Amino acid sequence: MRSLITTFLVFSTAISVMASEIHAPAQITAGKAITLQTSGSGDATFYLIGPAVASKSKVQAGGDIPIDSDRLEHAGRYVAILCASDGCTATNFFVSPAAANRLSFLVHPSRIPVGTSQGISAVAIVRDNFQNLVLKPEPVTFSIMAKDEKPVSAARNSENAFAWVRLTSARKEGPTKLGASIGHADEVRVVQQVAADACNLRIKASRDKHGFLIETDPVHDCSGNPVPDGTVVSFTESDSAGKTTVDVPIKRGVAKVDMPIDGRATITVASGVVTGNALEVSGGQ
Amino acid sequence: MNRLLPIILALVTLVLIILAWFQSGGVERRELQSASAPDKAVQLMFSQIKSHNYDAAYARLANRDDVDKTAFTREFEGSYGSLLTYASLESFDVSPLHTGDQESSVRVRLHYSTALGPLDDVRDLKVQKMGDAWKVFWPVNNGTKLPPQVIAVNYLRWDVIGRGAGDDWGVQNADTPQVRILSMNAIQRPDSVVLVGEVVNEDSVPAFVNVGATLLDAQGNEFAQESSFDKIAHKLLPKQVTPYRIDFPGMRMEKIKNVRMDVKALLVAASADPVIEVNQQKLETDPLGKKVLTGELTDEGGQVVDIPHVIAAYYDANGKVIWVSDGYVAQPLLPQVPVPFAVDLPPDIAKNVHSYHVVVNHYDRVAS
Numbered sequence: 250m251r252s253l254i255t256t257f258l259v260f261s262t263a264i265s266v267m268a269s270e271i272h273a274p275a276q277i278t279a280g281k282a283i284t285l286q287t288s289g290s291g292d293a294t295f296y297l298i299g300p301a302v303a304s305k306s307k308v309q310a311g312g313d314i315p316i317d318s319d320r321l322e323h324a325g326r327y328v329a330i331l332c333a334s335d336g337c338t339a340t341n342f343f344v345s346p347a348a349a350n351r352l353s354f355l356v357h358p359s360r361i362p363v364g365t366s367q368g369i370s371a372v373a374i375v376r377d378n379f380q381n382l383v384l385k386p387e388p389v390t391f392s393i394m395a396k397d398e399k400p401v402s403a404a405r406n407s408e409n410a411f412a413w414v415r416l417t418s419a420r421k422e423g424p425t426k427l428g429a430s431i432g433h434a435d436e437v438r439v440v441q442q443v444a445a446d447a448c449n450l451r452i453k454a455s456r457d458k459h460g461f462l463i464e465t466d467p468v469h470d471c472s473g474n475p476v477p478d479g480t481v482v483s484f485t486e487s488d489s490a491g492k493t494t495v496d497v498p499i500k501r502g503v504a505k506v507d508m509p510i511d512g513r514a515t516i517t518v519a520s521g522v523v524t525g526n527a528l529e530v531s532g533g534q
Numbered sequence: 535m536n537r538l539l540p541i542i543l544a545l546v547t548l549v550l551i552i553l554a555w556f557q558s559g560g561v562e563r564r565e566l567q568s569a570s571a572p573d574k575a576v577q578l579m580f581s582q583i584k585s586h587n588y589d590a591a592y593a594r595l596a597n598r599d600d601v602d603k604t605a606f607t608r609e610f611e612g613s614y615g616s617l618l619t620y621a622s623l624e625s626f627d628v629s630p631l632h633t634g635d636q637e638s639s640v641r642v643r644l645h646y647s648t649a650l651g652p653l654d655d656v657r658d659l660k661v662q663k664m665g666d667a668w669k670v671f672w673p674v675n676n677g678t679k680l681p682p683q684v685i686a687v688n689y690l691r692w693d694v695i696g697r698g699a700g701d702d703w704g705v706q707n708a709d710t711p712q713v714r715i716l717s718m719n720a721i722q723r724p725d726s727v728v729l730v731g732e733v734v735n736e737d738s739v740p741a742f743v744n745v746g747a748t749l750l751d752a753q754g755n756e757f758a759q760e761s762s763f764d765k766i767a768h769k770l771l772p773k774q775v776t777p778y779r780i781d782f783p784g785m786r787m788e789k790i791k792n793v794r795m796d797v798k799a800l801l802v803a804a805s806a807d808p809v810i811e812v813n814q815q816k817l818e819t820d821p822l823g824k825k826v827l828t829g830e831l832t833d834e835g836g837q838v839v840d841i842p843h844v845i846a847a848y849y850d851a852n853g854k855v856i857w858v859s860d861g862y863v864a865q866p867l868l869p870q871v872p873v874p875f876a877v878d879l880p881p882d883i884a885k886n887v888h889s890y891h892v893v894v895n896h897y898d899r900v901a902s
Binding site for chain 2: 352353354355356357358359360374436438439443444446447477478479480481482483490491492493494495496497498500506509520521522
């Protein structure tokens with residue numbers, strides 16, 4: 250009888266020491282409301298601490314505690330604490346990202362010379378509707394929409410929320426659209442493919458009223474793309490009177506300059522690090 | 535006591551007036567008023583120019599009938615926002631070149647203090663004896679001026695629209711331009727270490743470029759840092775090449791183990807206009823015996839260039855950049871009117887110069 254009484258006292262004491270408890274669901278997704286179950290009785294204070302939330306509220310121990318969806322938008326570790334008159338108890342739970350539905354699409358560079366091997370990098374960062382990184386592999390569809398050509402697409406699985414491709418720029422200058430899509434997200438970026446360095450830079454001279462008109466042939470790169478207007482072409486004329494240099498931007502595909510030349514002169518041309526032909530001309534009074 | 539204070543104040547005022555008179559060169563002017571030598575006449579004239587007394591200076595000219603007073607004043611006050619409009623004549627040195635009974639020649643070296651640093655000008659003047667006094671024969675500027683007309687300019691202009699503050703993260707921006715250092719050469723000068731070289735804008739858009747250098751010692755520690763400041767053409771059009779120079783005053787080459795170069799480029803709005811032609815470039819010796827690169831700048835467009843800035847790179851026989859020098863031109867560039875320039879270079883370097891490349895930078899009140 251004595252041992253029975255002792256057992257009863259220990260058991261009842263244990264129940265009173267166990268006090269309140271709090272339980273979270275096993276699977277929680279960002280942006281979804283949940284209910285935490287508690288045990289115990291009486292007035293209690295509930296604390297919720299998460300990656301972007303910290304709140305305190307009065308609850309009844311033993312009842313359910315609803316947590317609104319807007320307090321669970323950020324994926325990560327949360328701590329729920331219930332403090333009643335008999336002490337505090339806590340539980341940790343993890344909120345997983347929702348379904349992949351957004352992309353941050355980084356394309357670099359925004360301008361690239363034609364024919365640059367593996368020169369374009371396109372990186373898609375997979376997110377859910379609440380900007381959480383979706384870490385499990387998800388298929389991202391990359392597409393290339395070149396001007397006057399059929400779109401080409403390929404899928405890449407993301408790794409830790411990142412999916413990427415490297416591309417070689419086309420042989421023809423002009424804008425190319427690069428796209429990436431997943432879920433409802435469809436992002437497009439534009440890469441301007443520009444002519445590479447001038448190739449076979451050539452000049453010709455003709456007499457005009459000021460002396461000589463020195464003019465380049467239409468300036469193209471080695472793939473035949475016109476070098477953009479505004480690109481600087483440097484003309485250098487050397488004669489017995491000294492040297493004349495002038496940096497002229499290409500206008501309508503050619504660069505030209507008037508040079509007064511007296512006597513024999515050599516004219517050379519360059520654009521950036523590319524040099525062209527040299528001309529020997531002879532001017533007179 | 536009531537009488538003493540006004541007397542003291544009057545004496546102090548008198549002393550201050552006398553001091554101010556001495557300070558402003560009153561004694562010198564007084565002496566020069568009565569001077570009868572050619573160099574004294576020039577000295578007097580420039581003394582009056584220095585104190586902005588252009589009427590009196592103009593009165594000292596022998597050929598007033600040929601020289602317009604406004605044009606004479608503009609030679610020292612500047613025009614069109616040129617460098618001289620942001621300058622004052624700080625001092626001058628006069629030295630006789632040739633002295634005759636009726637005609638002499640005098641060299642005057644003018645030292646201006648400008649917003650961009652000191653500026654020197656050398657003028658050789660003829661002085662004529664007229665009666666008892668010597669008068670300065672001022673060279674007549676018959677520079678051609680383009681008649682009023684409309685010049686159609688249709689060079690490219692680049693404007694930039696960047697990413698907005700409200701755009702989402704990851705939205706594409708216009709990339710900064712690709713620029714590259716083509717060469718770098720470290721030179722030990724008597725009082726400094728100088729880094730010279732060239733930079734090219736490899737992109738198809740304009741770039742605002744600046745080159746910096748960090749010196750490292752044997753332990754790999756950084757111990758000095760400088761930038762090219764104004765010894766570079768900052769705004770580079772596509773495929774344009776500019777020289778740069780970075781000075782480390784008081785530095786010795788032995789202390790330097792390594793140099794870390796850093797070129798920064800920004801995408802900027804720019805215009806391909808104005809095109810400035812650099813004519814008749816020659817390496818020669820100036821009247822003061824200095825080695826200089828001379829030439830003429832001609833603005834091919836229709837826009838006035840307020841402050842031209844000439845930067846020259848000098849190469850040895852192997853095509854290596856061995857020096858970079860620069861200089862501001864005091865006069866503005868009016869459309870199609872040639873303006874002379876001269877930039878100096880050290881004589882020990884001049885003897886190794888095989889070729890050179892000049893670029894012209896410009897600063898305007900109205901940004902292009």
